[in-house]
Structure formats: C-alpha cells, structure tokens
Amino acid sequence: MSAVPTIELRPAQDADRDMILGWRNHAAVRQASFTTHVIAVDEHAAWWSRVAADDARQVRIACDGETPVGVVIFTERDGGADWSFYLDVDGLEARRALLPTWIATEVATLDHAFGPAGYTELRGEALARNSAVVRLHERFGFTVTGEYQREVDGEPETVRRYSLTAAAYRKEVPA
Numbered sequence: 726m727s728a729v730p731t732i733e734l735r736p737a738q739d740a741d742r743d744m745i746l747g748w749r750n751h752a753a754v755r756q757a758s759f760t761t762h763v764i765a766v767d768e769h770a771a772w773w774s775r776v777a778a779d780d781a782r783q784v785r786i787a788c789d790g791e792t793p794v795g796v797v798i799f800t801e802r803d804g805g806a807d808w809s810f811y812l813d814v815d816g817l818e819a820r821r822a823l824l825p826t827w828i829a830t831e832v833a834t835l836d837h838a839f840g841p842a843g844y845t846e847l848r849g850e851a852l853a854r855n856s857a858v859v860r861l862h863e864r865f866g867f868t869v870t871g872e873y874q875r876e877v878d879g880e881p882e883t884v885r886r887y888s889l890t891a892a893a894y895r896k897e898v899p900a
C-alpha cells in the first residue's frame with residue numbers, strides 16, 4: 726500500500742464534469758449508491774446543471790497534488806452539511822493507492838468542513854452492507870444516528886445515517 730497522501734479540496738469546474746461521470750459510473754461506486762444504473766451523459770449533464778444552480782450544493786474535487794482523485798459533495802442545511810463522496814476507483818487501484826487516498830480524502834473533508842466551511846455538523850448516509858465505509862467513518866469519530874429502509878433498484882436496503890459535530894471533532898483533533 727502507498728503512503729497516505731495529502732489531499733486538498735478545490736471547487737469543481739465545468740471542465741471536471743465528464744471526469745466525474747466516469748468515476749460515478751464505476752461498478753464499485755454504483756454498487757455503493759442508491760441507484761445502480763449506468764448514468765447517461767444527458768442525465769449527468771442535467772444533474773450537473775441542477776447542482777451548479779443550487780447555492781446549497783458545494784462540489785469539490787479531491788486532489789493529490791495536481792492529480793484529481795475524487796469528488797466530495799456537500800449539501801448545506803441548518804448550519805451543517807450532508808456529505809457524499811466517491812473516488813477515481815480505476816486510477817487509484819492502478820496506482821495501488823485506493824485505501825490511503827480514501828483515508829486522506831476523509832481527513833481533508835473534515836478539515837474543510839470544520840475549518841474554512843465552518844459547518845456545525847457533517848452528516849452522511851451509507852448502505853449498511855457497505856461496512857468498510859461505516860467502519861472508516863466510525864474511526865474518524867462519526868456516530869450512527871439512525872437507520873431506515875429504502876428501495877435500491879427495487880430491492881429493500883438498510884441505509885445507515887451517521888453524523889459528526891464540529892464540537893466532537895475539535896475534542897478529537899484540538900487546533
């Protein structure tokens with residue numbers, strides 16, 4: 726496994742749009758998502774325009790130096806934000822860097838959320854069977870705040886909600 730890189734989050738630009746679609750359509754990301762079909766170019770373009778027009782949505786590209794490695798999406802609400810992310814699975818697997826980059830992206834996300842963005846809480850959701858994600862979040866101090874059932878492509882799935890407050894984060898990572 727490679728060393729854990731330092732990841733920076735920069736604002737996404739229109740030039741990033743097609744790259745993100747390739748990442749979102751990777752089988753491993755679709756398996757972890759609430760819809761698993763391959764997203765078409767038009768569908769993605771419509772989503773991109775909707776997100777760009779929504780002041781509550783902040784899309785950031787996770788970069789290892791000059792190399793984009795993933796996307797982090799914040800949806801701001803009530804002083805906090807809902808958070809989702811996915812990585813360039815193919816590129817990172819080829820460089821044997823998937824796990825360290827995942828860890829580093831989580832570090833960068835928390836630093837951004839509770840630093841410059843000033844969120845009071847970061848909330849997320851993951852499929853309960855996606856145990857690697859849930860375990861990693863718990864290691865960063867997230868707690869599971871609830872569960873609900875939803876259909877994913879017609880099949881019932883358990884979704885776990887998790888949350889980390891700025892106060893709890895600062896206790897773990899003093900400034």
Ligand SMILES: CC(C)(COP(=O)(O)OP(=O)(O)OC[C@H]1O[C@@H](n2cnc3c(N)ncnc32)[C@H](O)[C@@H]1OP(=O)(O)O)[C@@H](O)C(=O)NCCC(=O)NCCS
Binds near residue numbers: 770773812
């Ligand atoms: C993986 C993950 C990002 C998937 O999220 P998602 O299933 O796309 O759900 P979101 O809430 O982001 O999407 C909301 C809607 O936008 C749609 N959407 C998301 N991305 C889209 C895109 N690029 N183009 C078009 N539609 C899109 C979704 O289909 C969904 O539509 P709906 O509201 O009509 O159901 C999210 O579950 C997550 O962060 N999980 C934990 C981290 C993880 O496992 N990451 C993957 C491993 S690398």
